[in-house]
Amino acid sequence: MTPAECAAEFAEWLEAFLPADYYTAKYAEYRWDIGLRRAFQEAAYEAGWLQPAWTREHGGRELGPAETMAVRLESAVRSAPKLPNIQGPGVVAPGLRHFGTPEQVDRLLVPLLRGHEWWALGMSEPGAGSDFGSLRTRAERNGDTYVVTGQKIWTTQAHESKWATLYCRTDPSVPKHKGISCLILDMESPGVTVRPIRMATISDETFCEVFLDEVEIPVSSLLGQEGQGWSVAMSSLEHERDMIWIMNWVEIERGLQAVARHSADLDDGLLAALGRRLADAAALRATGFRGLEDTLANRAAPQATILKLLGSEALQHTWELAATAAGAEAIVDPGLSFERHDALAATIYGGTSDVQRNIIGERVLGLPRV
Numbered sequence: 586m587t588p589a590e591c592a593a594e595f596a597e598w599l600e601a602f603l604p605a606d607y608y609t610a611k612y613a614e615y616r617w618d619i620g621l622r623r624a625f626q627e628a629a630y631e632a633g634w635l636q637p638a639w640t641r642e643h644g645g646r647e648l649g650p651a652e653t654m655a656v657r658l659e660s661a662v663r664s665a666p667k668l669p670n671i672q673g674p675g676v677v678a679p680g681l682r683h684f685g686t687p688e689q690v691d692r693l694l695v696p697l698l699r700g701h702e703w704w705a706l707g708m709s710e711p712g713a714g715s716d717f718g719s720l721r722t723r724a725e726r727n728g729d730t731y732v733v734t735g736q737k738i739w740t741t742q743a744h745e746s747k748w749a750t751l752y753c754r755t756d757p758s759v760p761k762h763k764g765i766s767c768l769i770l771d772m773e774s775p776g777v778t779v780r781p782i783r784m785a786t787i788s789d790e791t792f793c794e795v796f797l798d799e800v801e802i803p804v805s806s807l808l809g810q811e812g813q814g815w816s817v818a819m820s821s822l823e824h825e826r827d828m829i830w831i832m833n834w835v836e837i838e839r840g841l842q843a844v845a846r847h848s849a850d851l852d853d854g855l856l857a858a859l860g861r862r863l864a865d866a867a868a869l870r871a872t873g874f875r876g877l878e879d880t881l882a883n884r885a886a887p888q889a890t891i892l893k894l895l896g897s898e899a900l901q902h903t904w905e906l907a908a909t910a911a912g913a914e915a916i917v918d919p920g921l922s923f924e925r926h927d928a929l930a931a932t933i934y935g936g937t938s939d940v941q942r943n944i945i946g947e948r949v950l951g952l953p954r955v
């Protein structure tokens with residue numbers, strides 16, 4: 586099947602799954618409908634659309650990268666329901682599949698993919714966000730267990746998760762990136778305390794603080810080898826970044842439609858700003874496809890490194906423009922206000938814009954570190 590045929594088959598499946606009034610004014614409600622979102626994940630898993638590139642038992646249909654991208658774009662363009670615990674299938678699952686032992690994969694992957702067990706990402710700490718390598722949560726080996734003490738922060742949905750990938754320092758004597766390991770933490774273990782952080786938006790992706798006080802984790806819960814945590818994290822985040830630009834692109838398109846509703850009232854300055862955002866959206870999509878083409882041809886794809894930066898910044902500018910174009914209405918429109926606030930997070934999660942610029946400068950352009 587061609588990519589277009591795969592996308593068409595997915596679209597037909599999605600249309601049959603969604604309630605008939607999904608694309609009406611009721612979309613605002615459906616967007617947050619946790620029952621619908623859970624049912625969507627389960628149905629997508631069953632039908633092989635959850636991870637299209639993977640095998641059937643892992644929620645896929647063994648599609649190639651171009652076909653998978655076509656399905657993902659179709660899903661985004663049609664505003665398919667948002668997965669309720671996106672970091673599970675989006676970030677943890679690829680890492681688990683790649684680094685997990687057969688026992689870990691057998692026990693954990695399918696409940697994750699079906700959405701029956703939620704996962705949290707225990708990476709950031711106070712003082713170790715962008716500088717992930719500086720994390721201080723300590724895991725000391727004692728026979729067949731690690732004893733873990735430390736603190737995580739910004740751990741999305743930790744209060745509702747059964748499991749977490751917990752990054753800890755297992756060896757303080759080696760260079761910092763080499764002394765990190767990834768442990769699979771059962772969130773119900775004694776010594777784990779989760780405190781949700783009050784949010785400024787209506788999002789259900791609640792941030793939490795996670796405190797770990799002498800938590801015992803079996804050595805068999807290591808994901809990857811001891812000391813391989815950095816590679817597990819980087820490989821997982823790479824999948825997240827691939828996903829992020831498509832999400833950003835669709836949200837930019839929605840923002841542009843919100844601006845267009847006021848097109849008759851825009852002055853020359855705002856029309857020029859709209860032109861820039863339209864160009865950003867087109868550039869983002871074209872760059873995403875160029876990256877895919879190069880990957881398929883086994884060529885280096887350095888342009889992929891700008892996708893996160895371009896997508897997240899264009900997203901913020903677009904919703905800011907939508908608010909300016911709406912004028913006073915922006916203050917009383919809860920949907921617009923949510924989009925604007927939600928866009929602010931885009932330049933932080935998955936690597937801040939400053940860090941993305943460092944990566945492009947140092948690794949792609951070969952500029953000296955200052």
Ligand SMILES: Cc1cc2nc3c(=O)[nH]c(=O)nc-3n(C[C@H](O)[C@H](O)[C@H](O)COP(=O)(O)OP(=O)(O)OC[C@H]3O[C@@H](n4cnc5c(N)ncnc54)[C@H](O)[C@@H]3O)c2cc1C
Nearest residue numbers: 706707708709714715716739740741930933934937939940
């Ligand atoms: C919506 C959302 C969901 C998240 N979910 C999770 C989660 O589930 N699990 C998890 O572990 N974390 C999560 N995070 C946290 C996220 O990974 C961190 O916020 C991010 O890594 C930045 O770290 P920080 O907040 O500590 O900021 P810092 O790293 O302290 O950065 C502060 C400022 O300094 C700048 N800066 C830092 N280092 C450099 C540098 N070398 N050069 C130039 N500028 C620099 C940054 O760009 C930023 O502007 C989430 C964040 C958001 C917004």
